[in-house]
Amino acid sequence: MRILLTGGCGFIGSHTALALLEAGHEPVLLDNFDNSRRSVAGRLAAIAGRPLTVIEGDVRDTALVRAALSDHRIDAVIHFAGLKAVAESVARPLDYYANNVGGLLSLLEAMDAADVRTIVFSSSATVYGEPLCLPIAEDHPTGAINPYGQGKLICETILTDLARAERPWRVSILRYFNPVGAHPSGLIGEEPTGMPNNLMPLVIRAAGGKLDLLSIYGTDYPTADGTAVRDYIHVVDLAEGHVAALEALGRGERFGVYNLGTGQGSSVKQLLAAFNGATGVNVPQAAAPRRPGDVAAIYASTDKAGRELGWKAKRGLNEMCADSWRFAKRNDGAEE
Ligand SMILES: NC(=O)c1ccc[n+]([C@@H]2O[C@H](COP(=O)([O-])OP(=O)(O)OC[C@H]3O[C@@H](n4cnc5c(N)ncnc54)[C@H](O)[C@@H]3O)[C@@H](O)[C@H]2O)c1
Known part of the structure; x- marks a missing residue:
């Protein structure tokens, strides 16, 4: 087509x-x-x-x-x-x-x-x-x-x-x-032209030293580690x-x-741990108040897409982090 x-x-x-x-x-x-x-x-x-x-x-x-x-x-x-x-x-x-x-x-x-x-x-x-x-x-x-x-x-x-x-x-x-993530070639990925407002581009900025700290908005949510859970x-x-x-x-x-989605919820802290495991970079972070409008946890049921489209996500958190970081390093010279 x-x-x-x-x-x-x-x-x-x-x-x-x-x-x-x-x-x-x-x-x-x-x-x-x-x-x-x-x-x-x-x-x-x-x-x-x-x-x-x-x-x-x-x-x-x-x-x-x-x-x-x-x-x-x-x-x-x-x-x-x-x-x-x-x-x-x-x-x-x-x-x-x-x-x-x-x-x-x-x-x-x-x-x-x-x-x-x-x-x-x-x-x-x-x-x-x-x-x-x-x-x-x-x-x-x-x-x-x-x-x-x-x-x-x-x-x-x-x-x-x-x-x-x-x-x-x-x-x-x-x-x-x-x-999140990027093409494994490291040639294309997420390149917001203004200040990003979703988590991974902010993680990348903090990991590459372009942000002093990653603010974790909300550490008192009713989730396993208190941080917000996303899919x-x-x-x-x-x-x-x-x-x-x-x-x-x-x-x-x-x-x-x-x-x-993947059907798997991951907290901000779990994502940061996966990022550290996949890249070796410890992202500087600080707790911050919840942001208005953010929900504590949301993740998908993916049964319908599996059943009717024959589609299922295959890649895990480590691959998402490794690919995002490869793209960032290749494109703005951030150091490991
Ligand atoms: N990235 C996310 O987290 C996310 C989540 C849910 C839904 N979406 C939706 O997915 C779509 C794509 O998102 P993305 O992350 O690739 O965003 P993106 O900003 O990277 O891509 C959108 C593209 O559309 C172009 N564009 C914007 N307005 C246009 C216009 N009037 N005419 C022609 N081009 C125009 C932009 O230049 C940009 O290249 C959007 O509709 C977004 O709302 C994104």
């Missing part, structure tokens, strides 16, 4: 482009480089052994996207493009709704006009809000508590309606847990989940919502 990846030069999009190539599909990447670097194209080409098609443009430019869909004879779209910083979404909700909800609407209009009605959408575990039970399954009630999560829920609603329309679309909604998933596993979702749509699936 020929697949358009919006936000294809970002963290998850770039790894998915490689997974698609490996599975025999042809990715075409579209990105406005708001949160990624143009050098990603060259790095992908170095790994793939040939150049990939990369279009510079904004997903809100309906005419440009429509032309890209026709010019490249696209069969399906994976929609990664969007803004993703929760705190920033609270401060600048309009930017988030305009880019994330407005971006999806513009994309869908372009797809409709180009007769391309198959889409895989990047959603997030954040749509579950405060977990009522663990592990969390796809039928758990949703209830986002910030504009980023609200935007994801609005997008999910729009896509659910399209799957039931007179001319039905094929839709796969993927709720990611906590993507970290290697980005290459996540990328392979997209291939599985796309191929299920190709086999005739009409609509699906899937958690993409």
